[in-house]
Amino acid sequence: xxxxxxxxxxxxxxxxxxxxxxxxxxxxxxxxxxxxxxxxxxxxxxxxxxxxxxxxxxxxxxxxxxxxxxxxxxxxxxxxxxxxxxxxxxxxxxxxxxxxxxxxxxxxxxxxxxxxxxxxxxxxxxxxxxxxxxxxxxxxxxxxxxxxxxxxxxxxxxxxxxxxxxxxxxxxxxxxxxxxxxxxxxxxxxxxxxxxxxxxxxxxxxxxxxxxxxxxxxxxxxxxxxxxxxxxxxxxxxxxxxxxxxxxxxxxxxxxxxxxxxxxxxxxxxxxxxxxxxxxxxxxxxxxxxxxxxxxxxxxxxxxxxxxxxxxxxxxxxxxxxxxxxxxxxxxx
Amino acid sequence: xxxxxxxxxxxxxxxxxxxxxxxxxxxxxxxxxxxxxxxxxxxxxxxxxxxxxxxxxxxxxxxxxxxxxxxxxxxxxxxxxxxxxxxxxxxxxxxxxxxxxxxxxxxxxxxxxxxxxxxxxxxxxxxxxxxxxxxxxxxxxxxxxxxxxxxxxxxxxxxxxxxxxxxxxxxxxxxxxxxxxxxxxxxxxxxxxxxxxxxxxxxxxxxxxxxxxxxxxxxxxxxxxxxxxxxxxxxxxxxxxxxxxxxxxxxxxxxxxxxxxxxxxxxxxxxxxxxxxxxxxxxxxxxxxxxxxxxxxxxxxxxxxxxxxxxxxxxxxxxxxxxxxxxxxxxxxxxxxxxxx
Amino acid sequence: xxxxxxxxxxxxxxxxxxxxxxxxxxxxxxxxxxxxxxxxxxxxxxxxxxxxxxxxxxxxxxxxxxxxxxxxxxxxxxxxxxxxxxxxxxxxxxxxxxxxxxxxxxxxxxxxxxxxxxxxxxxxxxxxxxxxxxxxxxxxxxxxxxxxxxxxxxxxxxxxxxxxxxxxxxxxxxxxxxxxxxxxxxxxxxxxxxxxxxxxxxxxxxxxxxxxxxxxxxxxxxxxxxxxxxxxxxxxxxxxxxxxxxxxxxxxxxxxxxxxxxxxxxxxxxxxxxxxxxxxxxxxxxxxxxxxxxxxxxxxxxxxxxxxxxxxxxxxxxxxxx
Numbered sequence: 001x002x003x004x005x006x007x008x009x010x011x012x013x014x015x016x017x018x019x020x021x022x023x024x025x026x027x028x029x030x031x032x033x034x035x036x037x038x039x040x041x042x043x044x045x046x047x048x049x050x051x052x053x054x055x056x057x058x059x060x061x062x063x064x065x066x067x068x069x070x071x072x073x074x075x076x077x078x079x080x081x082x083x084x085x086x087x088x089x090x091x092x093x094x095x096x097x098x099x100x101x102x103x104x105x106x107x108x109x110x111x112x113x114x115x116x117x118x119x120x121x122x123x124x125x126x127x128x129x130x131x132x133x134x135x136x137x138x139x140x141x142x143x144x145x146x147x148x149x150x151x152x153x154x155x156x157x158x159x160x161x162x163x164x165x166x167x168x169x170x171x172x173x174x175x176x177x178x179x180x181x182x183x184x185x186x187x188x189x190x191x192x193x194x195x196x197x198x199x200x201x202x203x204x205x206x207x208x209x210x211x212x213x214x215x216x217x218x219x220x221x222x223x224x225x226x227x228x229x230x231x232x233x234x235x236x237x238x239x240x241x242x243x244x245x246x247x248x249x250x251x252x253x254x255x256x257x258x259x260x261x262x263x264x265x266x267x268x269x270x271x272x273x274x275x276x277x278x279x280x281x282x283x284x285x286x287x288x289x290x291x292x293x294x295x296x297x298x299x300x301x302x303x304x305x306x307x308x309x310x311x312x313x314x315x316x317x318x319x320x321x322x323x324x325x326x327x328x329x330x331x332x333x
Numbered sequence: 334x335x336x337x338x339x340x341x342x343x344x345x346x347x348x349x350x351x352x353x354x355x356x357x358x359x360x361x362x363x364x365x366x367x368x369x370x371x372x373x374x375x376x377x378x379x380x381x382x383x384x385x386x387x388x389x390x391x392x393x394x395x396x397x398x399x400x401x402x403x404x405x406x407x408x409x410x411x412x413x414x415x416x417x418x419x420x421x422x423x424x425x426x427x428x429x430x431x432x433x434x435x436x437x438x439x440x441x442x443x444x445x446x447x448x449x450x451x452x453x454x455x456x457x458x459x460x461x462x463x464x465x466x467x468x469x470x471x472x473x474x475x476x477x478x479x480x481x482x483x484x485x486x487x488x489x490x491x492x493x494x495x496x497x498x499x500x501x502x503x504x505x506x507x508x509x510x511x512x513x514x515x516x517x518x519x520x521x522x523x524x525x526x527x528x529x530x531x532x533x534x535x536x537x538x539x540x541x542x543x544x545x546x547x548x549x550x551x552x553x554x555x556x557x558x559x560x561x562x563x564x565x566x567x568x569x570x571x572x573x574x575x576x577x578x579x580x581x582x583x584x585x586x587x588x589x590x591x592x593x594x595x596x597x598x599x600x601x602x603x604x605x606x607x608x609x610x611x612x613x614x615x616x617x618x619x620x621x622x623x624x625x626x627x628x629x630x631x632x633x634x635x636x637x638x639x640x641x642x643x644x645x646x647x648x649x650x651x652x653x654x655x656x657x658x659x660x661x662x663x664x665x666x667x668x669x670x671x672x673x674x
Numbered sequence: 675x676x677x678x679x680x681x682x683x684x685x686x687x688x689x690x691x692x693x694x695x696x697x698x699x700x701x702x703x704x705x706x707x708x709x710x711x712x713x714x715x716x717x718x719x720x721x722x723x724x725x726x727x728x729x730x731x732x733x734x735x736x737x738x739x740x741x742x743x744x745x746x747x748x749x750x751x752x753x754x755x756x757x758x759x760x761x762x763x764x765x766x767x768x769x770x771x772x773x774x775x776x777x778x779x780x781x782x783x784x785x786x787x788x789x790x791x792x793x794x795x796x797x798x799x800x801x802x803x804x805x806x807x808x809x810x811x812x813x814x815x816x817x818x819x820x821x822x823x824x825x826x827x828x829x830x831x832x833x834x835x836x837x838x839x840x841x842x843x844x845x846x847x848x849x850x851x852x853x854x855x856x857x858x859x860x861x862x863x864x865x866x867x868x869x870x871x872x873x874x875x876x877x878x879x880x881x882x883x884x885x886x887x888x889x890x891x892x893x894x895x896x897x898x899x900x901x902x903x904x905x906x907x908x909x910x911x912x913x914x915x916x917x918x919x920x921x922x923x924x925x926x927x928x929x930x931x932x933x934x935x936x937x938x939x940x941x942x943x944x945x946x947x948x949x950x951x952x953x954x955x956x957x958x959x960x961x962x963x964x965x966x967x968x969x970x971x972x973x974x975x976x977x978x979x980x981x982x983x984x985x986x987x988x989x990x991x992x993x994x995x996x
Contacts, residue, residue, distance in 0.1 A: 057623035058815040058916060060822045084624040089477070090574050093567050094381045097490060098615065101377040115479045116567035119487045141483065182475035183571075211968070212475055217911065218918060225725060226962035229718055230710075244822070251911065255724070255835075255842075256717070272824065272913065333822075450984040451991065455745065455937055459927065460976040467972030475969060580804065593798045625815035625916075632808025636791065639801050 048305060049079045050298065051099035052108040053092055055135070057084040060244070060333050061268060061290050062110075065135065068294025069108065076302050087181075089116040096120030100127055106305040107131045108297055109146075113183055114139030121145040130304045134297040136185035147304045150297040150314040152288035154186050157318055158193020161265050162201075164284050164320070165237045168263040171203040173236030176227050177210035178220050178245040187212075190241045190267065208234060213245050220248025228256045237263040243273035243285055250281055269321060269332035277326045284322035287332045292316060343645045350638060351589065351605040358609065362616040372495055374615065379505075380490055380498040382611035384409075384559045386604070387504055388582035389589070390511060391555025393603045394548040396586065397515070399528040399595025400454035402549065404443060405556040405582060406575030407465035412436045412560030414473055417480045417570030425485045429561050436557015437550055439465060444546035454549075462579075469572035478570040486565025500562050505604070507555070512600035524548070529596025584635060585610045590642075687989045694982070695933055695949035702956040710963040718959070720842060726955035727848035728903045729922050730948070733929040734855045735896030737947040740930050741859065742892045743872035743939025744799045749788060749807035750900045750926060753781040754919025755814045757904025762825035762914050763818065770828035774909065778901045784810050785897015786890075793890025803893070815916045823914045835910040844906060851899070856944040868892065872939020929954050931979050934986060953978075 052069055056062045066082060073080035081104070085092035089112040099107050100123045107124060111117055111133055118141060124131050125145050135151040137143060165175065177194070180187035191210075198205060208231050213220035220240065228235070240246035246266035253260075261281075266273050269287030276282035293316055303310050321329055362369035388405045395402045416432030423431065439461065446457045480486075489500040497505070515521040526534040527544045535541050556575075564570045589606025591598030613634070617627045706713040732750055739747050761777035768776065784806060791802040825831060834843055859865040867888045870878035879885050900919070908914040927937070933950030935942025957978070958971050 058625055058818065060915070063819070081619060081621045082623075083618045083621070086577075086624050088574070088577055089569070090384075090563060090567060090571065091577075095618070098377050098381060098618070101373045102619065103373075113477050113569060113571070115477075115483055115569040116571075118483050118568055119490055119566060122487065123491075139479065183477040216917070217913070217915075218907075221911075222725060223968070225721055226959065229712055229721060230963060230965075232712075247911075247913070256721070270822075272822075446980060446984070450980070451987045452980060452983045453938065456931055456979065456983050459924075459931075460979040462976075463924070463928075463972035463979075464976035467969055467974075467976070470969035471967060471973070583800075583804065587801050593800060623816075625812040627812075628808045629812035629816070632805045632810075632812065635801060635805035635808070636797075639797050639805070640791070640795060643795055643797055 047079070048105040048302075049081065049102075050106045050108060050301060050305075051102065051104040052080055052082045052298075053095050053099065053110060054082055054084050054108075055110045055112060056086055057082075060270070064290040064333055065294035065297075068291035068296075069134075069298045070294075071291075072295040072298035072302075076298075078298075078302060080298070085110070085112060087112060089113040093117055093120055097123065100124050100129060103127070104129060106301045108134055108301050110134050111136050111138035111142070111185060113185065115142065118142050118145075130301065132297060132301040132304060135293060137189070138185060148300050148310045148312055148314060150300050150316075151293060152316045152318055154189030155193040157267055157286050157288070158190040158195075159197040160193075160286060160318060160320060161190070161239055161267065162194045162197035164322070165239055165263060165265050166198075166201065166203045166205060168283055169205065169237050171201075171205065173204075174206050174208045174231065174234040175237040175239060176208050176231065176235055178213045178223065178238065178240040178249060179210055180212070180215040180241045180245075182212045187241060194239060205237070213248065215242050215244060217244045217248040217251075220245035221251050222248075224249040224252035225255065228252055228258060232258060233260050235260060235262045238265065240264065240266045242266060243268045243270035243282075246276070246282055246285075247272050250276065269319075269329075271331040271333065274321070274326055274329075274331045277321065277323055280323070284320055287319040287321055287329065288316050289332045291332075340645070343641065350641070351602065351609060354588070354609045354634070354638075355605070355612065358612045358616055362612065362619070366616065366619040369616070369619065376492060376496045376498065376501075378608065378611045378615050379496065379501040381615075382607045383498075383501045383504040384563050385578055385581045385585060385610070386607040387507065387555045387559035387562070388578055389585040389603050389607050390504075390507060390600065391552035391559075392582060392586050393511065393591055393598050393600055394515070394524060395454075395552050396591050396593060397524055397528045397595060397598040398545050398548045399531070400447065400545060400548060401458060401593065402443065402454065402552045403458040403579060404439065404461040404465060405552060405559075406577070406579040407462045407469065408436050408439045408553055408556035409560035409563065409575035409578060410469040410572050411439060411465050411575075412557040413564035413574055414469055414478055414570035414572055416561045416564045417478045417568075418472070420485075421481050425482060429565065432561040432564065433554065433557045436553045436555075436560060438553070439557075440550040440553020443553065444549035447549065448542045448546050466573075466576060473570065473572045475572065477572070480564070480568040480570070483568035486562075486568060489562060489566045500566065503558075503562070507558075508600050508604045515598075515600055520544075525596055581610065584631060587635060588638060683992065687992070690985075690989065694985075695946055695953065698953055698982075699949060699956065702953065702960065706956065706960050706963070709960060713960075713963055716840075720840075720845065722955045722959045723845045723848075723952070724842040725959075726925075726951055727842070727844040728907050729925050730848045730929070730951040731851055731899045731903045731906075732896065732922050733926040733947050733951050734851055734944060735892075735899035736923075736926040736930050737855070737933075737935060737942060737944050738859065738868060738892040739799070739896050740927075740935050740937045741872050741939055741942050742868045742889050743875065744792065744889060744892050745937050746800060746923065746927050747788065747803045747893055747896045747900075748800060748923050749784060749803040749810060750896065750923035751919035751921070752807040752810035752814065753784045753897050753900035754904035754907070754922055755914075755916045756784060756810055757781040757901035758908030758911075758914035758918050759814050759818055759823050759904075759916065761905045761908045762823045762912075765826050765828070770826065770830050770909075774830060774905050777905045777908070778898065781901020781904060782894065782898040785894040785900070788893040788897055789890030792893055793886045793888070796886075799893070811916060818916060823908075825908065825912050825914070827912070828909075831909045831912065834906055844910070847902075847906065851902075852944060852948050856948075859944050864888070864891070869940060872941075874940070925954065928975055928979060932975075932982055934982065 054066050083095045093116040096117055097120045121142055130147045133146045133149045137149055179191055211223045213223050238249055243266040246264055264282045266285040269285050273285040300310050412432040412435045415435045416428050419428040419431050443461055446452050447454050490498050493499050523539050524544055527541045531541050585606040586603055588609055589602035712718050757777040760780050761774045764773035764776050788803055788806055791797045792799045867883045870883050871885050871888045875885055929950035930947050932953055933946035935946055961971055
């Protein structure tokens, strides 16, 4: 081994050892950056910390939710650290682990699948760190370890969407479904609510096809083009599990030049959807206010951290928006 | 005079780049986050870095041999879903072993195409990336698969010997094994020869094809292990888990100093790169830096390191793509062909 | 240098090489006509072209990268996103057309940075474009702050989403760009330099070919074309998000490879890439029309890529060219 390599190796080992040894002094006070003083806020400065594992840093629905969470944390004088899973439950599971290691006082989690968070949740429970879930539910075993769920009732949204569609089509017709990411809790709930309602009713609606477009406009556009080619005028209704995908379908429809006006249902209450409803190209959407979602979730978590009782489920209201009330309401995002 | 000093300092910076990055990150962490420099943090960073680390570890011999393997992510996904899907049928441990086997098999497919069909590893592994990612989606119906026995793999991420977890210990042992192989065994040294000057190695009697094939098998094994461990840790087999891991794995390897051009690399360097990347992510996360800003820092770090590398190394490595004549003095004395890593 | 007396095998190889891509397309068309009555309709075929015209622009640029031996440009998604986001985001400030130009320019700047790093600093293209991609995509998300960027309806947006003579504007733009790029590569000095640099950069350097410039230019072009792609998509969608370009680099690289151009340089052509783009478009269309799950696209594309390249390698070796 040449001299330089050896030096590097030993030096690296030395640094690693140094780091580990200095860990013995790990409890030494290290000044943290002070919170900027907020004059108007009634911040009873607690030194509680919350770790908020959010779905994304940069997303039309998630970002306002994050802002709501931050606002609520600031109002309560609690320090909030936001980390993003970027839509990967594996990353989220690891971040949950890190948060528990950090020894925070409370964790707000945005679950993206059923099981991945289980080890982290078990550890959190062992360490006595309360966890609240926001927006999406997760598997049954995991939910038992979670103090409360704060979010819209996605299953109900599916059911409402079915009712809307069924009513608009008088119970007859071919329907295509543009679903979100497969395996995602929101997608499962919105699909489940829709399908269960369909089966429970005596409607004659027929599902022509169901495609996963991952809550993404471009994917929905591409899928819709092909679906329109395949089914053409058999399509009487479209159930898009969010407004971005609904927009994708609209685009594809325009491009295709087909002379059909299927009933288009969306969810989320986006600005673009409001305009489509006013223009008559979309039938309805459902508002679930993201900012309020974030606020409420943090408020609930703080209550838990302070030892108060909270309900197991805190639902946001689902408000249906169609041409009858579109002018009276504000888009959620 | 000054020029020589600058170059010398630059050389030092490059040689010790890993240490510099690690120290810098530690300092940054120490000043910006409470209790950052602590056993808990190290344990957490290492535990978290295990999955990407195994991918990066498998990539190291591949890159040394002047190949590339873009399919590591898809292999991870396939191994993961195989493990979980087979659990109800054959039991937990056999399922995990079969998951490993799936990784090796995919490595074998890569090896076969590269060595027999003579398709370049770039194109081959690009294709296998697509094929197996697609296959994973088809097998699972695009849904993640929940394990029927979530408690089985839970222990993998628990604390062990203060600074490890069972899975990170496995990872570190794998690093040591790879390091010993590459540095101290004749076959390891021959691998460097194969990567830095294939015709010379061949004419000295080294079975270059066998070596290249085995690097893909190793990469498949490591990616398979990563997939199995992740699936067990999260009790979920996800068909898309690996897709996002390829880039961090390559980044870690490059930060560690292994070149994409072959002939150079080291398992310890990869470990260093993995830990550096993991520590940087931890510091940034604890400071609530959004992921897109993290990406900016990572990208800048990458460019900085590689530019520094290139500036210091200057014309030392002209692309040896033109297979020139085999010069007599380049008879592979591995100590000569293997440069510092 | 064409040999005056070519062996029959070499002739056969020439023919196969020339016809392989058009031949494959014909085969796909024939399969398609059996699969579905709506396949051969003008509407469907135009749809097919339209869906891939934007990413096709990227593939055209990627051709130059490949031929010059630059391997691949992984910063494409970032440049596409930048193009789209700036085009829509700056509309309020400067108006739709200047905003589109601005988007194009910023993405081109990204491409130029790549070019400098790779051509002049001789950094490995994979790492360089990886790094710049991170930075640019991160920046674009930082700029946008997480929301959807909405565009105002405008004349140029309508123009881009419309058709001329029944053919979508997207397709026209792709065809026009290809019509410029093809002779650029095949007939100009710059084109010859590109082949030379990819084939044997040491020899090229010795014959006074501006190697660094040529390599840099390939990446600069790809950056610009990615930006153009983003601008077009942003305008026609009316809204944009940073994830808009995800996966485009893979599609572009696959198109180049299926078309028969080697990523290591020295051979290939723009027309081949056009063929590759069409082939990919037809394959995904066929998959949907046959009712196969869309997830099988990767599987089929991957197998075709390996087959195509393996066959090509086989013939090259037989000719003693490898």
